[in-house]
Each structure stands twice: as C-alpha cells, then as structure tokens.
Amino acid sequence: MTRAFQGQELAGFLRQGFPDAVTGWAGDCLWIDAPRLLDVARFLKDEPSLAFNFLSSVSAVDYIDHFELVYHLTSMTHNHSAVLKTRVYTRDDPSVPSVVAVWPGADFQEREVWDLMGVAFEGHPNLKRIMLWDGFPGHPHRKDFEDVVSY
Amino acid sequence: MYGFGLAKGLMVTLKNFINPPFTTQYPEERLPQHPRFRGEEFAWYEERCTGCASCAKYCPLGIIKIVTSPSETAILEGDKYNIDVFDIDIGRCMFCGLCVEACPYDALFMGSGFERGRYQREELVIGVDELREAVKRPSSWFRPQLEEAQYDPHTGEPLAWEEVGREQWPWHQGEKAGARIDWRPRRGGGEPPEDGA
C-alpha cells in the first residue's frame, strides 16, 4: 500500500531545514509559503529518507480570494506519497516559482496551469499557452471568467 | 539468422489468407446485438409519462424539450399533464442513457436500432407524435424487469405500456430525481417520507 504522509509528519521533517517555510497542515496535505517552494521541493527530492522523485500532478484551484496550487508527490523508492500546497493571494498576474528545475515532468502541467488558470511560474523555460491559441483573452478556468470568445 | 523471422511472419499471413474472412457484409448480413444495446429511437410510453421532465433535467446535454399544459379533467386530484411537446434531439444526443436512468416512472426506454440517420439536422429531432406512433421495442438498458423477462427487442414483439413492467428503484420511493431529500435507508425498512418535499 502507498503510505500517505500526514501533513504534521512532513512538517516535522521540514522544521530543521526550513523553519519559516511551513504555513500549516491539515490531514495529509501541507501548506508551504510560495517563495520557498523551490528549495523545499529540492529538499524533498534529495533527502534520501523522503526521496520524492516522482511528481504525479500539478493542479490549481481558484478559491475566489486566493489560488491554491496542489502538488501530488510520490516516492518511487519508498512507495509513499505526499500532497504539497501553496497559496497565492493576488488575482492579477499571480506567480509562483517553477519546479521544472527539480521535476522536469512539471513542464507541460505548469504551462497548462498558466494557460487555463493564469498563475505564472518564474523560471519556467518555455512558459507559453499550451491548450489555447496565443491570442486568447483571459484564463477560462477562473471562476470569474465570462465567455467572451464563443458566440 | 536473417530470414527465419520474416518467413514465420509470411506463414501467419498465409494462414489468415486461407481462413474464412472475419468481417460480415453489413446490409445483407447483420451482427447479433445484445438486448442491452442503447439504440437511437427512444421507446416512450405516454400513458406513464407525467411530464415531470426529470429526464430533461438529468440529461447532461439538455437536449430533451418538454412542454406540458394542464389537462382539463380533475386538475385538483393531480391528474397527469397533457404533453404537447416532447422533442429529443438525437442529432446532439450521445446515447448515455442517463435520461432513462432518471425517469421515475419507467416511461422512457432506450431504443434498439441505430439506423435512424437523416440528411437534414431538423429531421434528427424525434417529435412527440413520432414517439407516440413508433413501434415500441424498448432496449433492456437499466430496465432489469425486461432482462428478467428475457425480452429481446431485436426479435421480440413490440410491448405495450402494461407489459413493460416497472422496477422499484430504491431511490424512487423517497425522492423525485433532482429534489434534495436525505438518503433513505435500504428500501426494506422505514415508512414513506412525511413531507415528500
């Protein structure tokens, strides 16, 4: 069975290296402060006892007052999984550090989050729209997106 | 060595060359179909339909259009409505069968054919009169009572509304499709809900 890391347990691991990075936990997810995301990610991947080398999925959820980015991680060496979350509170061009440097698999998923939700990723090698054409106005997955294009 | 793998491949194709072909010639020969096949022409029993439009509400694409008018007889006793318009636009329908699943009175059944193609898009809308006169060979999809009766729409006789039976689905007792009632225990125990809101 894949053991799901509890938020608290994961926070314990992070306390020594990144005292101020953890902003909270609930059940099996852990909230991380957005600017510190990249080094926490690198730590989670390189730490031999954690070894989260497989990034399952990057998702973004629009909670009207803030965007939440959800990273589902898995370790293929220890067969355990964890959920990492960050929050961005601005609605006009929110941005989060890109984790492509740590997990290249996030390349297309981050482009899709940028394309459909509008959350930019600094440090992404080729941040372009992936699903929609470049001139598309707005980001459709946002809750306040009104359908301006189709007739 | 160089040639053996290739030769084995040739033998496989030769074996298939000799065996009879696998395909059937469609208009003349037809493949046997299973009674559960979700066909195109819907079987609709007006005697059972109360015009509650649960099917229209539950259809993911919203392509069922129902217009009812209050029937003149015994309005107070909640007599059934007259159904003036009952259009199913099978031009946009994906035959998922959720409308049949949602119908609380087993009035709507999936059809069993797939040859109702037309040249104009408007003709793809099944009107209420066509539903009335259609020869009703309902598919047994989501209708276990037809399955227990081993009814096969492709070979069996058309069924009138009395013979088609009705399944007591657990959720049909306490809840109209779409209304919000807390979840009833197994249908064996408990009395019918008081308010029925």
Add this chain to the structure above:
Amino acid sequence: MPIRTEPVTVNIGPQHPSTHGVLRLRVTFDGEVIVDVEPIFGYLHRGSEKLAEERNYVQVLTLTDRLDYVASMTNNQAYCLAVEKLMGVEVPLRGQYLRVLAAELQRVASHLVAVGFLLQDLGALATPLMYCFRFREKILDLFEMLCGARITVSYMRPGGVFADAPPDFWPALDVLLAEASELVAELEQLLMQNEIVLIRTKNVGVLPLETAIAHSVSGPVLKASGLAWDWRKMDPYDVYDRVRFDVPVGDRGDNYDRLRVRIEEVKQSLGIVSQCVEQIEPGPARAELPFVLRPPAGAEAYGRVEAPKGELGFYLVSDGSIAPYRCKIRSPSLINLTVLRELLIGWKLADMIVTLGSIDINMGEVDR
C-alpha cells in the same frame, strides 16, 4: 568543400496519418535527422474540466468516457474511485470484481490499439492492425453485452457498476478467454521475431530510467525503462490485491521493449480476467447511494488508477453542492509527452514516427 545545408522546419501537422490524433509537431530537420521538436497541443481541447464544474457527479461520468476514448472503462474507474474517496463509500465485492474485469478487458483492447497502430507506423500495411482489431472487436462485443455501448461505455457509477452483468455475458467471456491466448501467440509470431521490426525498433528511442522518473513518465513507457512500477501493485485499489499478476519490465527502454511490455501486459490482463471469473460471487453490484450525490463541503480527493497509458488521476474538490467545485484530470499521455524532446532529437524522421507510436498517446486525453 562542405555542402551548405540549412535546417528545414516541417509541420508534422495536426492532420497527419501517424500522430495518433490531432497532435502537431513543429520539427526542424537537418536532412533526415531531427534537430529540434516542439509539440503543439490544443486542437482537441473541449474544456472537460470546466464542463465538469457545471454537471452533477454522475453526469461528469459521461465526460470521462471521452477523455481517453480508447480506454473509457479505466477513465470511469479512476473517476469513480475519486468520488468514492470523496464520499467515503465502500463498494460491494461483486461490484469491485466487475470493475476490475471490465478495466482489464479495456487494457487489453487499448494495448491492441497501441501495438496495431505502432506496426502501422512501421509500415506493415494494416495487416497486424487488422489482426489486433479483430481481437479488439471481440472485446467490444463483450462491452456491448455488459453496458449497451462499445466505446463510450459509462458502465461504472460511484459506488460500483450501473448493473450486474447479464447472464449470457459469462459464457461469451469464457469463449473469448479460450481463444485469446492463441490470438496473442499469432500476433507474437508475426511481430516479435520479424527482423525488420527488430532492426527498426531495437536501440531506437532509448529512454534512461532516471530521465523517465524525472519527467514523471508512467505506464508501459516507464516499465520498459526498467522500473516495475504499477499502481495496481503499489497502491492496490478495488480487488487488485486478491488477484495474482506480475508486472513486465524492459531492460533498455527502447521501442522494442515498450512493444514487448505491452504484449506481456495483455497476457497478464487476460490472466487477471480469468482469475476474476473464478473468484466472483453473487451479491449486490452497487452500493445504495442517493440518486444525486452530495459529498461533504470542503472535501477533496485524488483517485489514481493504472490506466493503459499510465497513471490516470482525478483530483476532485467538493463544496457541498451537487457538482464538483474543481475536477482536475492528471492525463498520462500529456505528461508522457514531456519526454518527447529527449527521445527524438538526433534521430531520423522514420524513428520519430515509431517512437511517437511507441509512447502511445491519445489526444482526447492530452487535450482534454
């Protein structure tokens, strides 16, 4: 005097016989050798995730059939697992067996499509494709018997399957299982020793294991690179912990290994189906759930399944209403394509077509 050559950019465009759907690759060639590849998606983007936010939980199911339209059973299974995690529902045993049985049959059908079209890309004019589709046709007839439709099945419901299998399904399934091994043997005899297939696929498009894991590649592509990672074994859902099967593994991670892993998986899946047929007992096929589901507000769940293309995941967030607040789909084909540049640069045009075919993508799932 070196010949002056300049790279030419060709659109292996959305309309091309072997891009397995509407994928557009902007490829820069230096002669026949690929210098740079850039995939462009979006031609089949239907906005399924946004659509899911305005439909109730059972209506979203009809959306999931159309994601990976070659393996709709496993899409349903992934979605239903996510909803059941959201609602905390326990699926009765017979329902789980029926689900595993349908999912494994769908895996066989999906791998047959992958192998058949890979050979079509190699140039064998539709003959292996026809043999694969003949075998797949038999499986689709079983699906029609099971749920009334062949491709867009929407057979499963949160809480189990929509209805039990009809009585004449089981003898038909036994007939299929009897002749299945002989059909697979015929396919293997035609393909696996064929020198031309060997010389075209061995050592071509080699994907080292570290690159595969780093690029979050999953499914047969990852197994071919040497790691026996299969979610049915690592995190068993439904009844996968009660059936015995082993995970085929390749050693070099080239096109030939991916082809061999898929054919091995077909055999394993047929084994699982026969075990399911033995172990299944009568009982309810579906949990007693209200007609319109209302998960608790603020609940979220990530249901993942080992789909034929890789790890298919649904991340559902509920706000207490009858429709999901957010439904994110983790599509294996899109993420397996991140590794396309590493696999293609430096190879020839003919190898590009074969490598793309061996990754086995489905554009309905890539573009959602």
Add this chain to the structure above:
Amino acid sequence: MGPFLRDNVVFREVYCWLGGSESNAGLCGGADGLLPAGFEWAAYFAAGFAIILILVNGALLGAAAFVWAERRLLARFQSRRGPNRWGPWGVLQPIADLLKLLIKEDIIPHAADRVAFTLVPIIMLMALLLSLAVLPFAKSAYLVNLNIGVLYIVAVSSITTIAIFMAGWSSANKYAMFGAMRGVAMLISYEIPLVLSLVGVVLIAGSMSLVSVVEAQTIPFIIVQPLGALIFMLGISAELNRTPFDILEAESEIIAGYHTEYSGIKFALIQAAEMAGVLAASGFLATLFLGGWSGPFLSGQLGALWFLAKLGFFVFLFIWIRATFPRLRIDQIMAFAWKFLLPLALINIAVTAVQVYFFGFYQAEVPGEITRGELLIMAAINIPLALVSIAAFGRVTREKIRVPAPRFEGLAPIPRTAEVD
C-alpha cells in the same frame, strides 16, 4: 520496313491485309490488300497503331487488373473481403476508381513548377511502356527481339528515377521533397545490384535477347542462379518501391511522398504506372528466371498461358510480401544494398563465370553450349553457395543495429519562442 517489324505476327498480318500488293510480295505473298497500290504507308501506319493499341491497352488494363487483384488479396490476407460491390467480386472496382479519379479536380499547387509537374506522369508511363517492348509474351508474340534486351530493360527502368525527383521538386511540398530525396538515393543505389544480378543469367544464356534467354532455359534459371534471382527480386521491388522498400511513398512518415500533391488524372496515371510496373517486373522475373513461355508441355500453343501463370505467381509473391512486412529505414536500406546485395552479386558473377568457362568453353564441342546435365551440376553448386553467403552477409548487416544516436550538442536548438507560421 525495319527487320524487327517483319517477324512480328500482328504487324505482318495487318500490313498485308491492308497494303498487300506485288511490290511487297516477298512479305505478303502477293495477295493485294484493301488499299490501292500507292497507300503502303497508310497500311504501315495502321499496322504500327494496331501493335501500340494492343501493348498500351494491355499494360493499362493489366494495371487495372493488378489493382483489383492487390485489393482483393490484401483484404484476404487481413481476413476481410475486398471490394465486392461493383460487379461480381468487385471486378468493376478499378473502373469505378478510374472514373472517380477522372472526375476529381486536377489541382496544380500555386508554387509548383507547372511544366515539370505535368510532365511527371507522362514520363513514368513512358518508361514503363518502353520496357514492355522486349517482353516475349508467347512463342513469337513480342513487339521486338532486341539482341540487347536485358540491358535495354535496366536502362529504361532507370528513367523513373528522374520522374520521381521531378515530381518531388516541382510540387513545392516539403513531404514531396523528402520523398524525392529518398527516392533518388535508393533507386540509384539499387540499380547496381540489379544489373549485376542479371550478368549471371546473360553469361549462361550466352546472349542478352530475352527470347534466346527463354530458349536457353532448359532448367528454370531460378534453380541455376538462386543468388541472381534473389538479388533481382529484391532490387526490382526496391525499384518499384514495394514493401519493405516503400520509403518513397511511406504513408505513415511522409504522407504520400513524391506524389502528395497529385490528384485527378495525374494521380491515376502515376498509380497506373506503378501498378503496371509491378506487372512488368513480374513479367521480367518470369521470363529471366522461370523460363517465360516455355512450359513442360504444349509450350508452343499454350506459351501465353504458361507466361501468365508464372507472372501470376510473382504478382502473388509481391502482394504477399506487401501484406506482411513493415518498412526499413533509409539508412538501413542503403546498408542493405551496398553491404548485402552488392557482395552477393559479385560472388554470383564470379562463380557463374568460372562455371560457364569450365562447362561452356573448356572442352565443349560447340563453344558456349551448356547441356542440361551441366546446368544441374551448376545448380548443385550454386544453391548451397547461396545459403552460405546469405548467412555470412546477413550477419554483417545485422551487426549494424544502431547504437543510440550521437547527441546533437553542436547544433544550438532553434529558440522556441520564434513563432514561424
């Protein structure tokens, strides 16, 4: 009147029937024909036209028949029925295809080089029909008995290379350009093993004329010259870009290769040339290696039937291979030609030359005369030799399974933000 036309049956009959008079009594036996005396030239023209009519229509209808046969047989290999709606067993299907293609709009791309674009189908068909001139269909039923028949075939069949490159270049389409470049590379490098494989046959037969090759085949040369037959078969299937060498029009890679832009009647002609090409190639194979019209009995009267049977066998073989094998890659095809076929051809020539000298000239009464017994001995030597050399050189080519390709660090990747189109 040239000598070669005199012994052509069809020509002589039509000419004498129309223009027979005492001036050409030697040929026509003095009976005066329909036309008055002065119109020999009209009779000559009519007779020539009759032959062309027969040959060209024979080739094109043969192409249509081959299209039908290929679709039906391919279908049966894939366990399905081929076209069977038009006419009994779908016999009128090629006619229906032809009519459809005639009606279809004949598009010439805007940026195309119009002259070269329109010339291509004509050249391809011309090359094919020219090569049919020397083919002996029956005992004395051939258009001409060139004494350099074999050389003539190979020379004419290489015209298609120019036509293919013209098609690729003139249709201003990147896929067509890929197809054309591949075509030129492949076709030229397969000419050499093709020609060398025929040297063995010519050595034994003592002359290049196909008619004498057929007469010299007391034993079908496929047994005496197994290596030559194999190389010729592989070479000719590369010339016609049949599987496994069909990279010219690799549907899955470069859509339709050199004839991507062709439509309507031009496309029909290119397809007809290609299909009739397979018939012609099977005809040459039958003539050179299976003894053309000389069958075990009644070969005088039933010569044409024997020829058709052997032609049908090779056509079936081509279709069978097309149904089964995938395609090779361009560099593997080139390695196959230069490292596998060429050495085999050279070995074949060396061995045949020694045998022909030993049997034909060393102590034979009539120089160049090889008896049936000696041919059997040669066969006994050549067949094991063929197996050994194929095994040896097969290993050479198999070693060349590609080691993973060198990375392209040198070439800086094109910046991806540039939006080209």
